[in-house]
Amino acid sequence: MLGLIISLIIIGLIAGALARLLVPGRDPIGIGGTILLGIVGSFIGGFLGYVLFHHDKSQGALQPAGIIGSIIGAVIALLIYRRVGSRGRMSRV
Structure with a gap:
C-alpha cells in the first residue's frame, strides 16, 4: 500500500510538471498542486485509455x-482548471 x-x-x-511545461502560461500552484494535477491527470488518462482501447490494470499498472x-x-x-479559475478571477473585477 505504501508503495502505491x-x-x-x-x-x-x-x-x-510535464503538463505545466507543455501548456504555456503561468500557473500559481505549488508542488502540492502539481502532484495533485498529475494524480487527477492519471485518473483522466486511465479512464480515456480504458474507454478508447479497453485496457485495464490486469495488463500492468505502469x-x-x-x-x-x-x-x-x-x-x-x-486546461479545465485554467478555464474554471479564469471565471472566478473575472467575476471579482
Whole structure:
C-alpha cells in the first residue's frame, strides 16, 4: 500500500510538471498542486485509455502508454482548471 502511494506521488509529480511545461502560461500552484494535477491527470488518462482501447490494470499498472495518458490527462485537467479559475478571477473585477 505504501508503495502505491509513493508511486502515485512520483508519477503525479512527473505528469503534472510535464503538463505545466507543455501548456504555456503561468500557473500559481505549488508542488502540492502539481502532484495533485498529475494524480487527477492519471485518473483522466486511465479512464480515456480504458474507454478508447479497453485496457485495464490486469495488463500492468505502469506502462509507457499509461504515463503518456497521465500526461495527456494532466494537460486536460490543467486546461479545465485554467478555464474554471479564469471565471472566478473575472467575476471579482
